[in-house]
Amino acid sequence: IATLVKRLDTRIPQVLIEARIVEANDTFAKEFGVQLGIVRANRDGSTYSNIFGGNTGTSTAFNGLGVLADDPTLGVGFGVNLPATDVLTNPGSIGFNLSKFTSGGSMALDVRLSAAEAQNLAKVISSPRVMTVDNKKANIIQGEDIPYLSISQNGTQVQFVEANLQLIVTPHVTAENTILLELETHRDAPNFETTVQGQPAITRNKAETSVLLNDGETTVIGGIYVVEKTKVANGIPGLMNLPYIGRFFRYDKDSEDKKELLVFVTPKIIR
Structure with missing residues (x-):
């Protein structure tokens, strides 16, 4: 017990x-946001490999820390390279x-x-x-309430829609x-391109x-x-x-x- x-x-x-x-704007998203190939250094610091596949190579020791594959010091391809x-x-x-x-x-x-x-x-x-x-x-x-004009039998009213x-x-x-x-x-x-009595889709x-x-x-x-x-x-x-x-x-x-x-x-x- x-x-x-x-x-x-x-x-x-x-x-x-x-x-x-x-x-992020389109340029940043394509360069970084979805090019998320990540490499992990081996304990001996001699090699690294992409977690998601891709190229492998040799480098100096990184103390076991993960580093971004688009680091200019790394000559490897991205493990993930899908333009969003x-x-x-x-x-x-x-x-x-x-x-x-x-x-x-x-x-x-x-x-x-x-x-x-x-x-x-x-x-x-x-x-x-x-x-x-x-x-x-x-x-x-994370968001805001966006106002819009709603038309009804009682007249025009200001209402809000959550975004x-x-x-x-x-x-x-x-x-x-x-x-x-x-x-x-x-x-x-x-x-707001599609509305019904002022209310947006x-x-x-x-x-x-x-x-x-x-x-x-x-x-x-x-x-x-x-x-x-x-x-x-x-x-x-x-x-x-x-x-x-x-x-x-x-x-x-x-x-x-x-x-x-x-x-x-x-x-x-x-x-």
């Missing part, structure tokens, strides 16, 4: 979930990409993100942290002190996956897009608004800015 009580009377481990939500373009325009790509890197790779990640922000290639829009216990969900929401990026993480700590993460990602965004993206990580490793989910469309009209005031002939005095420009959201998740066991 004493053995059973001792086994049951065990402190439940807590897990700190650190997330970094990064908004739309599935409809590029069937060879994937909508939601997932990869992971070691704690050493996470340090390199912070440096790379800081450099990208300095060059206006990416922006860390949120860095939430949440503590949860083993086998319990942690819920992280959220939601990350649900459930950690499971194994006996080997690894962490099995159940990840669920939702992104809801209004589509909701575009929904969802991804679910499970990944096994060591304590302090980082996993990343990519392929979540934010598309902003703008229309600008320039011309001669007064003349540009004339019917029929106004277009001869007006210049219309439609632009589309597509950015990718990269979600980095790092679990750490707290005992």
